Amino acid sequence: MAASYLADNQQRFLDELLDWLRIPSVSADPKFQGDVRRAADFLKARLEEAGVNNVALCETAGNPIVYGDYLTDPALPTVLVYGHYDVQPADPYELWQSPPFEPVIKDGKIYARGACDDKGQAYMHVKAFEMMMRDGQGGVPCNIKFMIEGEEEIGSNNLALFVQANKEKLQADVILLSDTGIIANDVPSIEVGLRGLSYHEVEVTGPNRDLHSGLYGGAVQNPINALCAMIASLHDENGHITIPAFYANVEELTPAARAELAKAPFNEAEFEASIGLPVAYGEAGYSTPERTSIRPTLDVNGIWGGYTGEGAKTVIASKAFAKISMRLVPNQTSDEITALFQEHFTRIAPAGVTVQVRPHHGGEPVVTPTDSAAYRAAAAAMETTFGKAPVPTRGGGSIPIVAMFKSELGIDSVLLGFGLDSDAIHSPNEHFGVFNFLKGIETIPHFYRNYAAAETR
Amino acid sequence: MAASYLADNQQRFLDELLDWLRIPSVSADPKFQGDVRRAADFLKARLEEAGVNNVALCETAGNPIVYGDYLTDPALPTVLVYGHYDVQPADPYELWQSPPFEPVIKDGKIYARGACDDKGQAYMHVKAFEMMMRDGQGGVPCNIKFMIEGEEEIGSNNLALFVQANKEKLQADVILLSDTGIIANDVPSIEVGLRGLSYHEVEVTGPNRDLHSGLYGGAVQNPINALCAMIASLHDENGHITIPAFYANVEELTPAARAELAKAPFNEAEFEASIGLPVAYGEAGYSTPERTSIRPTLDVNGIWGGYTGEGAKTVIASKAFAKISMRLVPNQTSDEITALFQEHFTRIAPAGVTVQVRPHHGGEPVVTPTDSAAYRAAAAAMETTFGKAPVPTRGGGSIPIVAMFKSELGIDSVLLGFGLDSDAIHSPNEHFGVFNFLKGIETIPHFYRNYAAAETR
Numbered sequence: 001m002a003a004s005y006l007a008d009n010q011q012r013f014l015d016e017l018l019d020w021l022r023i024p025s026v027s028a029d030p031k032f033q034g035d036v037r038r039a040a041d042f043l044k045a046r047l048e049e050a051g052v053n054n055v056a057l058c059e060t061a062g063n064p065i066v067y068g069d070y071l072t073d074p075a076l077p078t079v080l081v082y083g084h085y086d087v088q089p090a091d092p093y094e095l096w097q098s099p100p101f102e103p104v105i106k107d108g109k110i111y112a113r114g115a116c117d118d119k120g121q122a123y124m125h126v127k128a129f130e131m132m133m134r135d136g137q138g139g140v141p142c143n144i145k146f147m148i149e150g151e152e153e154i155g156s157n158n159l160a161l162f163v164q165a166n167k168e169k170l171q172a173d174v175i176l177l178s179d180t181g182i183i184a185n186d187v188p189s190i191e192v193g194l195r196g197l198s199y200h201e202v203e204v205t206g207p208n209r210d211l212h213s214g215l216y217g218g219a220v221q222n223p224i225n226a227l228c229a230m231i232a233s234l235h236d237e238n239g240h241i242t243i244p245a246f247y248a249n250v251e252e253l254t255p256a257a258r259a260e261l262a263k264a265p266f267n268e269a270e271f272e273a274s275i276g277l278p279v280a281y282g283e284a285g286y287s288t289p290e291r292t293s294i295r296p297t298l299d300v301n302g303i304w305g306g307y308t309g310e311g312a313k314t315v316i317a318s319k320a321f322a323k324i325s326m327r328l329v330p331n332q333t334s335d336e337i338t339a340l341f342q343e344h345f346t347r348i349a350p351a352g353v354t355v356q357v358r359p360h361h362g363g364e365p366v367v368t369p370t371d372s373a374a375y376r377a378a379a380a381a382m383e384t385t386f387g388k389a390p391v392p393t394r395g396g397g398s399i400p401i402v403a404m405f406k407s408e409l410g411i412d413s414v415l416l417g418f419g420l421d422s423d424a425i426h427s428p429n430e431h432f433g434v435f436n437f438l439k440g441i442e443t444i445p446h447f448y449r450n451y452a453a454a455e456t457r
Numbered sequence: 458m459a460a461s462y463l464a465d466n467q468q469r470f471l472d473e474l475l476d477w478l479r480i481p482s483v484s485a486d487p488k489f490q491g492d493v494r495r496a497a498d499f500l501k502a503r504l505e506e507a508g509v510n511n512v513a514l515c516e517t518a519g520n521p522i523v524y525g526d527y528l529t530d531p532a533l534p535t536v537l538v539y540g541h542y543d544v545q546p547a548d549p550y551e552l553w554q555s556p557p558f559e560p561v562i563k564d565g566k567i568y569a570r571g572a573c574d575d576k577g578q579a580y581m582h583v584k585a586f587e588m589m590m591r592d593g594q595g596g597v598p599c600n601i602k603f604m605i606e607g608e609e610e611i612g613s614n615n616l617a618l619f620v621q622a623n624k625e626k627l628q629a630d631v632i633l634l635s636d637t638g639i640i641a642n643d644v645p646s647i648e649v650g651l652r653g654l655s656y657h658e659v660e661v662t663g664p665n666r667d668l669h670s671g672l673y674g675g676a677v678q679n680p681i682n683a684l685c686a687m688i689a690s691l692h693d694e695n696g697h698i699t700i701p702a703f704y705a706n707v708e709e710l711t712p713a714a715r716a717e718l719a720k721a722p723f724n725e726a727e728f729e730a731s732i733g734l735p736v737a738y739g740e741a742g743y744s745t746p747e748r749t750s751i752r753p754t755l756d757v758n759g760i761w762g763g764y765t766g767e768g769a770k771t772v773i774a775s776k777a778f779a780k781i782s783m784r785l786v787p788n789q790t791s792d793e794i795t796a797l798f799q800e801h802f803t804r805i806a807p808a809g810v811t812v813q814v815r816p817h818h819g820g821e822p823v824v825t826p827t828d829s830a831a832y833r834a835a836a837a838a839m840e841t842t843f844g845k846a847p848v849p850t851r852g853g854g855s856i857p858i859v860a861m862f863k864s865e866l867g868i869d870s871v872l873l874g875f876g877l878d879s880d881a882i883h884s885p886n887e888h889f890g891v892f893n894f895l896k897g898i899e900t901i902p903h904f905y906r907n908y909a910a911a912e913t914r
Binding site for chain 1: 745
């Protein structure tokens with residue numbers, strides 16, 4: 001019956017998702033502010049149609065949080081479902097094979113900004129709820145609260161305030177979210193670790209105006225050259241980060257723990273082929289999966305300065321800029337690393353330039369429990385729908401709100417994600433498999449049933 | 458009479474120049490192509506009004522060259538006047554206090570893109586010619602050929618072809634151009650050396666698409682980080698350029714020659730204050746004036762890659778780019794240094810990225826004679842109008858066509874420029890002093906008279 005409800009309705013589910021993806025809900029860019037709100041209104045209407053109660057746009061200083069609930073019986077466990085309806089900026093637009101906000105389904109994949117991260121994954125929860133309400137399989141077996149925000153891609157600052165102000169309303173036994181992935185469509189997995197984030201914009205200022213490189217070249221510190229030298233100095237020849245005390249609190253895994261993680265299937269040649277590179281690269285002494293999970297990293301996410309137009313302009317720029325972020329691992333904190341970076345990056349400025357470091361949002365690294373009833377319910381649900389038990393993995397991304405939920409609400413999360421690393425989230429041509437979207441809708445009700453069976457008082 | 462003609466007409470001269478500056482003749486950007494041609498048409502009309510004969514737009518594969526002449530007597534010496542009517546791009550527009558193509562006169566200075574480089578200085582020659590024709594001081598005492606091009610800011614490639622194809626038409630005894638400056642309004646000077654140029658755009662490619670820095674960070678070579686490391690390695694801790702053999706052919710001046718150059722007035726504190734920097738910077742072992750004249754340099758003129766919009770995007774870019782140029786000194790050649798740079802920059806690419814180096818135009822360094830009749834005529838003209846003999850200086854900029862004229866036509870140049878280093882050419886708020894514009898118009902006829910007196914057969 002569930003399979004038949006899903007089969008009977010899957011085209012409508014996809015059509016609805018595509019309608020949502022047409023709304024360019026880019027939170028980082030103020031010019032999309034109206035679209036962000038339209039995306040929230042769209043979600044509110046779909047939750048109401050599915051049968052969720054008390055659906056409301058909860059206003060914040062920024063984008064609204066869409067909240068709704070379905071509270072049937074105090075004896076049943078309560079699950080707080082988190083997701084986000086905002087998306088990353090879509091540029092560079094010219095690299096998209098189809099426009100980012102004109103979704104198309106091609107070769108079994110939905111192509112659009114937000115197809116996977118996170119509209120597609122959040123929408124699985126809406127449709128799984130609808131299915132439980134209507135498919136005659138026993139209804140909704142848990143109390144459910146939905147909290148879908150619109151500022152995940154810009155740091156969730158207003159969500160944190162909302163959570164602090166609504167601790168009672170948000171009380172739950174577990175938080176369920178789908179903003180992560182599986183190893184492959186035939187290798188289900190559940191992420192149990194996430195990296196934290198410390199993100200900065202740096203501004204290097206040299207002369208008080210752009211200068212002619214002929215008249216002044218050789219006699220002034222060029223801010224772009226200076227910025228490059230500063231960035232280059234942040235790694236040593238072994239790929240270690242040189243910021244003093246950067247590794248001081250890094251959790252060092254035991255050989256046994258590293259061996260356990262190494263059991264997850266990984267093919268180095270396939271990894272290299274998938275990104276078109278002949279060699280993997282990274283910190284000496286660690287494998288590729290370790291480099292993207294249990295080790296902290298530092299990457300420049302953007303750089304700009306001087307003349308970047310067509311042709312040649314012989315200028316020494318007054319200023320150069322970069323966006324630099326670090327991924328953090330357990331026992332590092334965002335505040336600690338942000339302070340270390342600011343202090344270090346300011347200190348290494350060479351004579352002739354000054355430096356400003358402006359931190360953006362940060363996020364804490366997190367490890368979620370694998371010995372909880374909720375984790376077991378999720379693993380069993382996946383085993384049912386994939387025919388194979390999921391592998392626990394440590395992910396490289398950051399979902400700062402997972403640590404925030406733990407510290408503010410005292411609630412652990414289960415990261416029941418269905419994306420793939422190859423989905424190109426945050427990149428041109430982001431996509432989400434139709435298989436993955438439907439598999440998510442199929443799996444989520446099993447989680448609720450398993451969890452209710454284990455936890456009902 | 459000359460002074461009175463200049464005084465009587467100076468407002469009109471300025472108005473005409475301002476009209477010309479309103480035409481955004483940016484040669485580097487194809488979208489201004491129509492404006493570039495309008496600027497050529499404007500110049501043609503003004504030359505004809507002044508009494509120049511045979512004025513024509515000589516078509517090239519790019520922008521036309523405006524040619525005209527006034528050939529009065531084979532016994533008189535012939536002067537080929539060179540200038541350019543194209544201008545540098547004006548961005549970043551937001552740093553201009555008044556729009557770059559809406560010229561204003563403020564505090565005795567004409568503010569506009571091209572005010573000094575080179576429309577303002579080229580226009581001095583048009584008005585000096587008009588004045589000689591009309592002021593009753595004996596007429597035009599030399600044969601004069603005007604050749605004003607529209608591609609100086611993008612490398613003068615078509616001018617070189619034009620010169621090769623028109624060697625007979627362009628024969629002259631000396632080339633006169635005003636695309637340089639004086640030390641100060643009370644310290645006249647004539648540039649006798651110019652640096653050459655080797656200019657490149659580099660492209661560093663890593664993964665085959667932009668990647669999520671959480672999922673991939675730590676396991677791929679980040680092209681921006683790699684580019685920064687490559688750029689940082691191009692200088693050592695003493696400010697020397699590390700490209701092998703880069704200095705092999707550099708002309709090393711004798712202590713006596715350095716002492717002679719050191720006689721030009723220079724105030725380090727004023728230099729630092731003018732650019733808002735607490736310390737001068739540069740190659741160890743050389744003074745600031747030496748660093749900008751007799752020493753070769755390497756500067757990044759622009760850099761870009763990854764996310765440069767508002768807010769935070771956690772991306773590892775597929776590609777990073779920079780524009781890198783070197784200023785060359787006598788005995789270096791543009792071809793030699795271009796080859797050395799390409800070879801070196803490609804070789805230092807770290808594992809995990811590939812590099813493309815695309816050379817733009819280059820230019821040869823040049824030293825012009827100070828013992829010629831033309832140089833003496835120019836120096837005497839300045840002494841008459843400034844009341845003080847000019848100092849010979851070595852400039853840091855590049856006017857590649859000066860070397861090209863010498864090699865193709867066998868003709869030396871005199872660099873009779875009236876700009877100031879502080880004119881912000883190639884920068885926002887470019888300007889040209891009204892004093893300098895009028896002083897140029899006043900001085901140029903003296904040059905012709907002095908030169909004719911010395912060289913008439």
